[in-house]
Amino acid sequence: MVAVGYTLMTEQAGPKQLVDYAQRAENAGFDLAVMSDHYYPWLKSQGHSPYAWSVLGAVAHATSRMRLMTMVTCPTRRYHPAVVAQKAATLGLLSDGRFTLGLGAGENLNEHVVGAWPHVQQRHEMFEEALQIIRPLLDGETLTYSGDHYEVPEAYLWDRPETPVPLAVAVSGPSSVDLASEYADAMIATEPLANLVDSYDRAGGAGKPRYGQVAICYGPDEDECRKIAHDQFRWFGLGWKVNADLPAPASFEAATAYVREDDVAQNISCGPDTEAHVAAFKKYVDAGFTDVAIVQIGGDHQPRFLDWARDELLPRLREL
Template identity: 85%
Template sequence: MVAVGYTLMCEQAGPKQLVDYAVRAEDAGFGLAVVSDHYYPWLESQGHSPYAWSLLGAVAQATSRIDLMTMVTCPTRRYHPAVVAQKAATMGLLSDGRFTLGLGSGENLNEHVVGAWPHVQERHEMLEEALQIIRPLLDGETLTYSGDHFEVPEAYLWDRPERPVPIALAASGPSSVDLAGEYADALINTEPDPHVIDLFDSAGGAGKPRYGQVAICYGPDEEQCRKIAHEQFRWFGLGWKVNADLPGPESFDSASSFVREEDVADSIPCGPDLEAHVAAFKRFVDAGFTHVAVVQVGDETQPRFLDWARDEFLPRLRQL
């Protein structure tokens, strides 16, 4: 069956709460926990943004079975790719081989804290160079690298797992999918788009895992869930080209100010209807994804959601 994941949203909860949610998710029966890596929340109303890598280390020690993954880390601005490789190798050891390094080209929202946000073409070039650095380091090579964007005079990872940490790459179009097919062990895409799966297969990804992510807002009161989803996730439908370039929560607030509650509810199932949430998940299954991480919108709803997932949602998903 498709592996069911749980999303630790660093934008909507603090670090101690997120560690607790990870433990509860493992106990509930989720097979994967994915972690967002942000410097800012999308909206001020979300109100959080702890450091994902410190959180991952704590979660690795608090859990024993659930797989862990960044979804995603940008290896080109806040972090030098050689440092990302070191962090990933350490996580591979701390988690006893449960960690996958999820990478992507990033967003201005998080990366502008260290300087100007590059043009999309430059970002693509930087991402490819980062992959050319990270991949051999995780494989145990001593690396010397000189590129247009990054320099590595000499690097070697002294602590790394015997089995190299797998790399998953976020991709949505032909150029990024080609990178995923050449350098990555898995694909990440947040839309249930079978065309992207076909592109990945053609680019060398046939037989490799495909990770998706679906947002829902479960709760006993549909009206209240719609309010929560609108308050917390109205940025969701702006699209990658907008989300990648806006600089801060106030920009996302302005860009989404005309998004109505019903607009959000059209794309995020809200309320107690089990089959509506299953149908949203099933779109990824039907598109060919092998792993799908669920985002439960709203921090205050997490404990109730995890109990419901254990008793109703996960058993129903296993029937798929």
Template identity: 60%
Template structure:
């Protein structure tokens, strides 16, 4: 059975609302939650981007059972890896062991605010070094190093949980799969591609969790759902290789100006049919994923979505 999660999308709601949403998600029975970590929304129509780590801290105290996770944090530019390690250890303590640290090589959209956006191979090298630093700090070590990308001077975490947060790495190709299989405790991906899972397994990931993410747009009026998905989520059609390079919401507006509403609806389940969502989740299951986090598109639609999810959607998905 695939474990079904809920996504706190920081791009489409404010911080207090996001915490309310995850409390509601816990109440209706979602198995885990994930949180995006951005400096900008992809499109201006989404309209938000609060600091994810403050939201997570509040969510850790407002909930009692639902696991929390970054999906994903880039530990290389906006945040130094030593700072990420401290934040993650603190979240693990606040949540009493419910936190998982999802890491990725980042997007220009968010990381450009602190400097030039490096090439893909450099970003992957930075991520590898960052994961190594975080692992050392999680072990309680005094860490000093001058690596290829980062300097750490006598760092140590003074508040460490008994169990370190599991580390996930987001993948999009063979090299990132190799890194994830070698260094991570779980795989993160946004597409149900069997090849990513197989590459992860070959690099040492066999038996580890694989977490996917699926955007949907619930509404009792399908036409309204399609319109909202097009308005706020048409950037999704660009694919990771394009989306990671664009620097600003206006660039996403320009890149998606020819995307049609029905084209969005072909890749995102829209409406109120639980079976349509189940079919999309099944694609992840067939590709070898163990967990799928749902994204409900539209910050002001979360209450109605969560009520529907608890009543109709989750019972349907438990059969997948």
């Protein structure tokens, strides 16, 4: 049975709200809560961006059953990889082993706050070096590392779980699939592409978890949901090559100025129809994903969504 996750989206809610939503999600029956890790929201209308790791600590304390995960943290610019390893190990302890560290190559939107955003080739090199640092530290090794981008004279994690924190790596093509198969315990993707799952299996990931994420906008009024999705999620269709390089919410506003409400609604299920949302989720099930996290678009509508998910959506998804 596919595990059903809930997305704690830092771009659309404040820190106390996110902790409350995590508790509600656990009570509703979700198996997993994933959290975005941003410095900025994608669009100004989303309105939030608290520090994910502080919120995760509070969520770990406020919940007891749900697995937790970053989806995803970039360990190359805003954070040094040795510090990411320390944060992950601490979350592993606070959550009693429920935490998975989800990693990705990042976006200019969040990482330029500490300096220039590197070229894509350099970013990929930095990401692989970061994995070479994080993996052994989480495994309990004393690390001395000298690379083209990072120096770690000596590092050791004094507080870490007895069972190392699992790593998951975001994939979008052959090179990232290779990294996930070599360094990680799971893969992450934001599109229901069976070819990514197949590639990961062939590269050595067979039998390991495959995490996906699907955006929906549930509500009793389809027209209202379409407007919310357009207002807050119209950037989603730009594609990762564009999303990774735009520097600020204003850039995403400009890049999506001519995206229509109908364009967004073609790719995001909107409204009260439970079966439409089940169908959106099922695309990931059919593609071979083992864990799928739902993004409910609209920060103010999470309690309504979570009540509906408890009563109607989750029972249907358990049947898949």
